[in-house]
Amino acid sequence: MDRILFGDNQFFGVNHMSEEKARQQLIRFQPLDAILDVLQSALKAGVRGFSCTTHDRMADVAAAVRADPLKWDGFYFCPGMPYAHKYANAVTEHGYFDALKQVLPNEGVVSAIMRGGKALVTRDVETLITMLVDAEMKMFSGLPTPIVFLQNVVTDLVLGLGYHDAFRVFAEHVKAKYNAEAGFFTMNLPMLVPALESVGVTNPIVCANVNKVGFRMSGGIDGYRKALDERPARVIAMSVLASGAIPAREAIEWVTGEHYVKSILFGASSAGNIRSTVELIHEYDAKRAPQLESAS
Numbered sequence: 001m002d003r004i005l006f007g008d009n010q011f012f013g014v015n016h017m018s019e020e021k022a023r024q025q026l027i028r029f030q031p032l033d034a035i036l037d038v039l040q041s042a043l044k045a046g047v048r049g050f051s052c053t054t055h056d057r058m059a060d061v062a063a064a065v066r067a068d069p070l071k072w073d074g075f076y077f078c079p080g081m082p083y084a085h086k087y088a089n090a091v092t093e094h095g096y097f098d099a100l101k102q103v104l105p106n107e108g109v110v111s112a113i114m115r116g117g118k119a120l121v122t123r124d125v126e127t128l129i130t131m132l133v134d135a136e137m138k139m140f141s142g143l144p145t146p147i148v149f150l151q152n153v154v155t156d157l158v159l160g161l162g163y164h165d166a167f168r169v170f171a172e173h174v175k176a177k178y179n180a181e182a183g184f185f186t187m188n189l190p191m192l193v194p195a196l197e198s199v200g201v202t203n204p205i206v207c208a209n210v211n212k213v214g215f216r217m218s219g220g221i222d223g224y225r226k227a228l229d230e231r232p233a234r235v236i237a238m239s240v241l242a243s244g245a246i247p248a249r250e251a252i253e254w255v256t257g258e259h260y261v262k263s264i265l266f267g268a269s270s271a272g273n274i275r276s277t278v279e280l281i282h283e284y285d286a287k288r289a290p291q292l293e294s295a296s
Helices: 019-028 032-044 056-067 084-094 096-103 107-120 122-140 152-161 165-178 189-198 220-230 248-255 271-295
Strands: 004-007 049-053 076-081 147-150 181-185 205-209 234-238 261-266
Touching: 004 271, 032 056, 032 271, 049 056, 056 076, 056 122, 076 122, 076 181, 122 165, 147 165, 147 205, 152 165, 152 181, 152 189, 165 181, 189 205, 189 220, 248 261, 248 271
Parallel strands: 004 049, 004 261, 049 076, 076 147, 147 181, 181 205, 205 234, 234 261
Antiparallel strands: none
8 A cells, every 4th residue: 555645635626624715626627637637746746546536527537547558657546435426416316216227237136126125135235235336446447446445425324324244245345356455434433443343354444534633533533543552454544634724744744653544645736735745745754764663
């Protein structure tokens, strides 16, 4: 797992601190070339992994990468699914049953699953999970996808419902079908890690908010440290700047000092911001390297 990953929030107007900035970014990244230029900047800065949703626009990005493999040498996708807004819009427009028929390739199987409420039967739920994953993964056909993530809207819903076997089904399917490791976005890392372990998903890849002020860190900083001292996990830190509340240097210095953080996921809109963030991570990693060597 690479130390640094690049995210896609900026491409879809997601900014938790400024609605105006979010609107400006949404307009700026309407042209596909604007997205591709930023991704090329990330690749040139040494960031190879792109953590993205399965938004319809990612199909165009994937097609562009597929069409020019030399230009994108070393670049890989880490898709996160499902893209909740896509399903919510489909359900609003067509209803639950017809929405499922839209996104899944085999209407006969969908009908069998749904008939008489049979989706409540575990075997049928597992069938539905794997079919949804396959439908979402089609856009990345032929491209490297070493990690496939379950988005937090589903991860945390499953966690709350207590149907933890769904995590095992997801992990086993992406391994068998795509030779990929399962990753899990979550807003509740301290609760998720033991739940994953309980169904045999050990030392999992978990992406969660990690930042100096505890912004959106369920259980707080101490809760994370305690949970990860008890059970190992490969943590990808996101929202390290707490949506702009922490200056970049201060944020990176702190997060690189959290021993459980294996990777840092960030988004940026310009080549300059990408380079400066990557350089800061490398700077503080280099400073901490002697300390880690002496500790080992």
